Amino acid sequence: MKIETLAIQSTQMHDANAGAVISPIYLSTTFERETDGSYAHGYIYSRADNPNRQLLEKSIALLENGAVGLAFASGMAATTALFQSLKSGDHIITPDDAYYATNVLITEVFGQWGLSMTTVDMTDLEAVKSAIQPNTKLFWIETPSNPQLKITDIQAISEIAKGIGALVAVDNTWATPILQRPLDLGVDIVMHSTTKYFGGHSDVLSGALIIKEEGELSNKLRTIQKLTGGVPSPFESWLVARGIKTLALRVKAQTENAGKLADFLNTHPQIEAVHYPGLATHPQHVIAKKQMLGGFGAMLSVQVKGDATNAMALTGKLKLFTTATSLGGVESLIEHRKSVEGTDSPTPDNLLRVSVGLENIEDLIDDWKIALE
Template sequence: MQFDTMAILATHQPDPITGAVVQPIHLATTFARNAANELPGPYGYARVNNPTREALEKALITLEGGAASLAFGSGQAATMALFQALRPGDHVLVGTDAYYGTPALLEEVFHPWGLTYTRVDMSNFDAVQASLHENTRVVWCETPSNPMLSITDLLTISRLAHEAGALVVCDNTWATPVLQRPIDLNCDIVMHSTTKYLSGHSDVLGGALIFKRDDEFTKRVRQIQGLSGAVPSPFDCWLVSRGLKTLGVRVRAQMATAQAVADFLDGHPAIQRVHYPGLANHPDRALIHQQMNGPGAMLSVQVHGGADDAIRFIGQLKLITRATSLGGVESLIEHRASVEGPATKTPQNLVRLSVGLEHAEDLIADLAQALDRLH
């Protein structure tokens, strides 16, 4: 079955009582017991489970090919619950080019608690193998990475990690299951910021974990979520489920436009370098074809000059909005180093562009006039 069909079937659940085609939003925080003090169904209290949240989790299981799923109030909440399921003294391996919030969480919250971590170039398999220790429990991958769009060979990393007894977690936010299914590539857990492409309209905050197995580790994460209350609201879950219906159509349209934009920017005299998996000169071109169904709709651009030049460039844009986040229907651009702060490893002349659903010619015209003003 093709992805678009699966997305509709996974989220199309007519109400069995009313026949409503659109699934209802269950806002109840608690559920009544009968005279014998028994719950009539599986729901008791919304922090533990909720019908609307459960519907979203079942859809994510279908789309990512997992066995269990947990929806969270944000991507960072999902990441935090997973790390909380580890023990003091455990070790995490994370890519050098990971979303800055992931190592920040490890350094600021979990390192003082006793969790150790190492950052490594995931494309250097010798370095990865040398960094795997007896106490390594999780290898955290992100591909394409944020913001440099480097590609991780998930099959090879999974093999190395599993040989060392570690779980592989893949942040699949940028690729989405439309373009990449990490569980099919031997990863154990998939993480999503559902704020981004899965919801797709810049109007909901959310996260998710999808597990290859419903095992003891999965149960531990589920327990932590229930105890800590890192859950999304029913309305937020409903919004993400609604976004899933059009995910395939949106991503493919955005990707086609992103390719046109990247082709225009590549070789432009004001541009030093374009980072986009769809370019013929991308160093991981063969790997991209092997594990992805397309290059996605995110690209990063380094202008000639420094931070001032990058900021001046995006300041001239008329159509593309200067804002953090990605995956929405509107195109967004940001000076990434400014967002990440003083500890950033991102080049100062780099801007990150999330391509939306505007027409490619209009986006290119906006970028062209802004670049012309740099001279």
């Protein structure tokens, strides 16, 4: 099946009780046992498993072409579970431009547990190789990166990691499986903040890990998921599964909008730089074309001429872009990232991160025209 069909079919649940077309929400926290102590339907307790979560996990695994899907209460909960699967003394290589909280999590939380980290420009393969240590066990990739949209060559990093017996994980939140499938490029694990494009409506907090193969790693992560309990509720699972049904349509339309907005801003005299992998001027445009087979995504960032004050002032002039954190919803959002991340962030002072929604693109471009005047 093509991915559009798979998104619909994988989120359908056969309802034997009422024949409902749409899956019911199973709010029960516990499930009935047989007199011999067994569980006729396979469910024991909702922290361990739930029909809505099970449906979601199977769907996400299928969409990413993986063997095992695990749903969590947030993207950070999913990331945390992966780091918990490592051992004290292990070393992680992460991008120098990535979701800010990921590296903070490693240093402030897992640093106390003996994990170490080296950040590196992952567009520079020689720099990546130089960062390898004898105890390197995980390469964490984020491509496109947040917020500067650097593109990492997934297949090349996977080959480097395999050469030393390390795992590779990709945060595929910005691309989604509609645009990019890292597991097909040699990766072991994919992470999603399903809060974003999978949910698609800015009304549900959740995350996921997808593992390429069933085995020791997937069993370890499943155990961590069950024992730590950072799982989504049945209703949250249901909301994300509902969002998946329209995922392909939304992402493709938003990507088309983002490309047109990037083209417009790229030639505007008040804009210093536009970061979008679909632009031929992007330094990793060729790599993006090779691995982002479905398109270049609906995220872009712009550097306004001037300083942080100029950038933040512009957000107040835009009428169709809400100034807010997060991304991937049907509404367009904009945010000054440096003020969120802190003074030690490597993000340029004049950078604005833009999540392009489903509004009419002519309206969105006009909004920028007026604001920039």
